[in-house]
Amino acid sequence: MITTIQMELSKISKIKIGPSASVYMAENAFEYMKNPLLVADKIVLGNCSKVLIGDNVKDVIINVDQNPVIEHRGEILHVSSGLTVDYLMEYLLKNEIGGPQYLAGIPATIGGLIWMNGGAFGHHIWEDILYIRAIDLNGKIFFLNHDDVKFSYRFSDLKSFNVKFIVDAFLRIHKIPYFELAKEISEKIEYRKIHHPVDYPSLGSTFKNSSNMLAWKVIQEIGLVNYRVGDAKFSEKHPNFIVNLGNATFADVKTLVEFAMERSLEKLNVKISPEIIFVD
């Protein structure tokens, strides 16, 4: 069943910014296959860990499964798109399954990661995907194989297939001893605690790394570490994170992002592009 409620999106946004909106939620992503046209004119969001939500947003699907589907057979793992990474890690540990454990600690859903080819520690999710099922803008449900899709660093070309909603995914997995896996997962989570400003709301990395310079280095070189607009600030702990100090707005973050882009071009002749996604 799909339910609709009025909700403050700032409560679920990982940077705590967003207006009150009408929110569609379901038990899990499969519910949308019963009414595929429902997704056509809506903004589809996952765990809101990469989207900066503007004041004009009125109507969204929040695809975080209340009752996720996760199962495996042999070397294939099947997951519903609204499954969170935390849930995935629990399942991997319980079943001694290796493969996507590099995702540990990312506050995302599988759907969000697939959309933008998220990853960490030199790996990204499309490496592990065998195929996905999706709904397109016309409500058509179809499968896409790994080889059909072009992907690169924080990019997949799902838009070229008119993909509107990712329903589920099939990933390559392998067996791994419990202690080896547990060690890997806890090391990754610990790394994040040490290197990321986890005490403040954020959307993770603000800019994509450019081919000639890491984004955090760009922010440092152009003197914007700790630079603040309203309550939005480039973090000193990780300069590529913008943190919300309390009451940051969509406009504060946007101004900061645009300022950094201009300054990087002007001072270093380096073009940086946002990794965060503006939805307005």
Ligand SMILES: Cc1cc2nc3c(=O)[nH]c(=O)nc-3n(C[C@H](O)[C@H](O)[C@H](O)COP(=O)(O)OP(=O)(O)OC[C@H]3O[C@@H](n4cnc5c(N)ncnc54)[C@H](O)[C@@H]3O)c2cc1C
């Ligand atoms: C503290 C912190 C650390 C982070 N670390 C990392 C990291 O190491 N690596 C990394 O890659 N990212 C990282 N991120 C960013 C973020 O978690 C990822 O970009 C992730 O892919 C976003 O997933 P989400 O479910 O939150 O999607 P959202 O932010 O809700 O949406 C992101 C995009 O995906 C689309 N989308 C979401 N679900 C679906 C669906 N089912 N069908 C179609 N489109 C969909 C949305 O329309 C939107 O365009 C971090 C974020 C934070 C806050």
